[in-house]
Amino acid sequence: MWFKDHSPGEVVGPRLRLAGVKFFIDGCGLDTMYLSEPHADDPSNLGAFFWGRRELQRLVRRVHGAGWQIAAHACGDAATDEILRALERAFGAGGGADARTRIEHVIALRDDQLKRMRRMGVLPSFQLTFVDSTWKRDLRQIFGRERFDMLGRWRDLMEDTRLHAIGSTDSPYGGDDLQPTPVMEALVQATTRVGRPGTRPTAYMREQRLTVMQALEALTVRGAYGVFAEDELGMLRAGMLADVVVLSEDPRDVPRAKLERIDVAMVFVGGILEVCAAGYEAWCPSAVTARLDVSPGAGSGSSTVTLADQGCTDRSRGETRGGGMRKLWAGLFMSLDGPRRGPSRPACSR
Numbered sequence: 483m484w485f486k487d488h489s490p491g492e493v494v495g496p497r498l499r500l501a502g503v504k505f506f507i508d509g510c511g512l513d514t515m516y517l518s519e520p521h522a523d524d525p526s527n528l529g530a531f532f533w534g535r536r537e538l539q540r541l542v543r544r545v546h547g548a549g550w551q552i553a554a555h556a557c558g559d560a561a562t563d564e565i566l567r568a569l570e571r572a573f574g575a576g577g578g579a580d581a582r583t584r585i586e587h588v589i590a591l592r593d594d595q596l597k598r599m600r601r602m603g604v605l606p607s608f609q610l611t612f613v614d615s616t617w618k619r620d621l622r623q624i625f626g627r628e629r630f631d632m633l634g635r636w637r638d639l640m641e642d643t644r645l646h647a648i649g650s651t652d653s654p655y656g657g658d659d660l661q662p663t664p665v666m667e668a669l670v671q672a673t674t675r676v677g678r679p680g681t682r683p684t685a686y687m688r689e690q691r692l693t694v695m696q697a698l699e700a701l702t703v704r705g706a707y708g709v710f711a712e713d714e715l716g717m718l719r720a721g722m723l724a725d726v727v728v729l730s731e732d733p734r735d736v737p738r739a740k741l742e743r744i745d746v747a748m749v750f751v752g753g754i755l756e757v758c759a760a761g762y763e764a765w766c767p768s769a770v771t772a773r774l775d776v777s778p779g780a781g782s783g784s785s786t787v788t789l790a791d792q793g794c795t796d797r798s799r800g801e802t803r804g805g806g807m808r809k810l811w812a813g814l815f816m817s818l819d820g821p822r823r824g825p826s827r828p829a830c831s832r
């Protein structure tokens with residue numbers, strides 16, 4: 483119980499803080515997803531529940547009572563039942579809506595669970611790359627056809643105005659060889675449900691595809707809300723952290739099937755240019771620092787950005803070189819922390 487030695491929200495470094503405590507309720511694999519009805523391919527298997535019910539309830543009450551935000555990993559519907567039951571007891575009469583408790587992955591969800599989450603103010607947190615066509619054989623094995631309507635309900639979650647669903651990439655994830663999940667891949671998969679090239683999504687996956695704007699909203703504004711950071715992350719707005727990526731094309735104008743062709747041209751963290759991608763050097767400001775001016779919001783997730791290249795100061799001559807304005811069209815936010823103020827103009831390199 484590592485959290486005993488720390489306090490909620492403890493700042494470890496300029497870009498790292500202790501956000502909360504994660505409970506692993508079940509597995510996410512073929513044999514381990516914990517379901518309320520047996521796996522379709524094995525009537526003796528309900529999956530794996532990693533806790534004793536009382537033990538889970540006791541620890542959830544303790545962690546919630548100590549002021550930590552809880553994120554509970556629950557892939558199967560029975561795992562979600564267990565964590566919701568434990569949370570109901572921990573919240574007691576006071577309710578827990580302010581705690582923004584998250585249930586992670588929510589691969590299988592029933593309508594009665596959505597209703598409970600609405601009532602309790604619990605946030606379903608889904609990963610945009612989960613439940614794509616790469617999984618379809620595995621999912622058919624576990625759930626059979628009659629339970630497909632429980633699976634990967636991203637669109638239902640995003641369109642439910644009484645729920646506050648949040649999105650992320652859960653990156654890196656996987657087994658021993660932890661894999662990173664590029665954000666652009668998440669955008670492609672959530673909007674097409676295509677996994678590996680050449681695989682076709684099934685009908686239930688197509689029904690739950692997100693629009694590009696829904697996917698952007700899940701990854702930006704809503705993701706920030708999920709970590710109590712909506713006042714500084716998730717939107718292009720004056721006063722917020724300038725963590726921005728510049729893309730080669732506006733994803734709202736590109737057909738879904740072609741989203742993959744979009745490149746990340748630049749990455750700014752805290753207003754500082756950290757990455758200028760090969761092939762996009764001509765777009766990048768000449769100095770390593772730039773100021774971002776944001777036009778009044780075009781809604782969540784994207785907006786017009788004017789990139790003011792500050793140029794650099796030639797200290798021997800006492801004059802400024804370079805600089806100028808460059809208008810770019812869009813940006814997406816990354817959930818990275820960074821300094822609040824932009825840097826001052828740097829010295830010219832010789």
Ligand SMILES: [Zn+2]
Pocket residue numbers: 555586587
């Ligand atoms: Zn997890």
